[in-house]
Structures are given as C-alpha cells and as structure tokens.
Amino acid sequence: MHSVTVLGSTGSIGESTLDVISQHPEKYTIYALTGCRQLEKLAQQSVQFKAKYAVVTDETSAVQLTSLIDDLKGTTKVIFGADALSEVAGNNQVDIVMAAIVGAAGLLPTLSAVKAGKRVLLANKESLVMAGSIFMSAVKQYGATLLPIDSEHNAIFQCLPYNHSHNGKSTVSKLILSASGGPFRTWDIEQIAQATPAQACAHPNWSMGNKISVDSASMMNKGLECIEAMWLFDTSMNDIDVLIHPQSIVHSLVQYIDGSVLAQLGNPDMRTPIAHGLAWPQRLSSGVADLNLSEIAQLTFEQPDLTKFPCLQLAYNAAQAGGDAPAVLNAANEIAVQAFLDKRVSFPAIAQIVEMTLESFDFSEPESLAAVQESDSLARVSAESVIKRLGF
Secondary structure: OEEEEEEOOOOHHHHHHHHHHHOOOOOEEEEEEEOOOOHHHHHHHHHHOOOOEEEEOOHHHHHHHHHHHHHOOOOOEEEEOHHHHHHHHHOOOOOEEEEOOOOHHHHHHHHHHHHOOOEEEEOOOHHHHHHHHHHHHHHHHHOOEEEEOOHHHHHHHHHOOOOOEEOOEEOEEEEEEEEOOOOOOOOOHHHHHOOOHHHHOOOOOOOOOHHHHHHHHHOHHHHHHHHHHHHHOOOOHHHEEEEEOOOOOEEEEEEEOOOOEEEEEOOOOOHHHHHHHHHOOOOOOOOOOOOOHHHHOOOOOEOOOOOOOHHHHHHHHHHHHOOOHHHHHHHHHHHHHHHHHOOOOOHHHHHHHHHHHHHOOOOOOOOOHHHHHHHHHHHHHHHHHHHHHOOO
C-alpha cells in the first residue's frame, strides 16, 4: 500500500491520477490533495478518497473548503499556504508525489518532495525549465526517484534502456519528441493572427487545462518539453528533434547509433504514463482502451514550421543561451498566455512579448533557488511592461 500526495488534484492530470488510483484501492491511499480555485471539486475529491489533508493557497479559500467538506460529512483537515504545500509533499508518511501544479507555482513543493527522497511523478515541466541544474542536483543528492509523466518524456523513458552507454559513450544518437501540432497546425499565418482563446484551447487530441492548451497551440509547450528533456536525459538541444505527428499515437522516439529507432505508442490518454509512473518498475491497468492500429490505419509525420510557430524557436534559443534564460522564457510566457486568455493581447503577441522580454535580459547562471525566483519575478514585471509598451 502506497500513500500518495497529488499536487494539483483538480487539474486534468490530477483528475486522471485519481481515476487510475480509484481502480486500485488495494494499492494506493491518498495522503493529501491540493488545489487553487476549484474548491467544490477539491472538496468532493477529498471526501471520496478520504484524504488526510487538503491544501489551498489562502485562508479565505481554506474556510470555504472546510465548510464544503463538512457539508459532505468529510473528515479531511484543510490547511493553506506555500509551507503547507511543501509539508504535504515532503511528509514522511508519503511515498509518492504527483507533481501536477501548472507553472512556476509547482517548483517549491516539487523540490520539497525531491529533498524528502520521494518517488516524484513529474508533470510540472516548469520545475526543470526554471531550475534544471538545481533540481537535478537535488534529485541526486537526496536519492529521489524522478519519473517523467509528460507523455513525450515518459515515452522516451520507456524507450531508453536502464544503462544507455557503452564504454562510457552513449548509444543514443537522438531523442525525438512528437507533437500533435495543436489546433492551428493547418491554419495559415493570417488565420492564426485572428485566433481566439476558445479556438486555442480546442486541442484536437488531448484534454488539458487552458494554459497548457494555449502552449500547445503556440508550440511553446514543445519548446519547454525540449528543455525539460535536456535535464531529464542529460543531453543537449543539438541531440533533440521535434516531429509533428497529428494522430498523437507515437508519443516520442529514441534513435540509436546502430540505426534502430524505438517508439512508444498508445492512445492519447494521460492515464497511461500516470499508471506507468505509479507502478514503475511494474505495470498497472490504467483504464485506457487498447490501441488498434488497423482502425487508425495511417500515421503521418512532418517537420514543425518555425515561421508559423515562433515560440518553438524562442525556446530553442533560450535553451542554447542557458543560465536563467529558460526561467525568463517561462515567466514571460505565463504572463503572455494569461493576457491572451484574458483577451488583452492577440495570439501572435504571445511570441512577441516573450521575445522582447528575453531581449531585455542579460542572462547569468543562477547559483541558488532564490536567484531563479528573482529572475522569474523580474521577467514577469518585464513582460507586463512589454504588454503596456505594445499598447495592449
């Protein structure tokens, strides 16, 4: 029996995690669930899974959530604040932590789980984008088990042998991350310029939150995933490719020096990588339908268009620049995406805001988590300033 904390339980990854766990009550119990705004959903989850703790961001939300849980006759204790998040992630009663808080807010509690030596199921790519060197050093220092949950990184993890080197030299020549291309793959630049938040969030294959859906539409999500892959698999951007695969059946590929290419395939359902992470190194039924390739009939691939999707190129550039450039990239993108969702800026302005924010920084190597947070904070201020300068 494993005790699980789900950071971000009300989001799509959190819900999928709880769905898999609900199928195996003999294997998993819930220690804590955390959420931000969807208090009714968090209350229902807390009662259904008999969570010991539920964590929210502030005292007002905590009072509201306590009332909701009481109405449902639940016994979950409600706590709040950043310290509470870190506590339920690192508590000695917890075995597994699903890190699914979207954005920079997920960094500190995820790092707390790492420092407590937990099995960390990483669905928060920003932890590595912002603080890759610090984060991976902590994984090694504290003996945490880090398992990637993003479908692309989980696919690569499954396609890599435990030891992929021979005589100290890697037998892997290339990591290939697949991308659906998002809802605007077949649109021209003029159409994309008029895109609405609703259209950007209408992903053709995956059910995701608004922020990640917009990142998928701009292909920034794939750029962030490339940076994440660099840290997860100890490689450089020169050894990572992106391939558009509209069917989202091939989740990623690994190319070896002998010409072999291994791929992980499956229906586009996040319960597959979640079940893999929960059960690793064993396997666990996830509730996902079996893949029927004869029904799909055709798998297609194409190169990404960096002219239509400049955010992907910006992510490449930030990765090559190194230091705190990825943290600045991520922070500026979070501000720009929220401004787009709020209908303050156009879809093409997302890339423009990120690019102008990057251009305003002199990058340096952050020596501490505080330095990373400082770069993140300054980038957010700069991005807001850019929005004002552009007249939005």
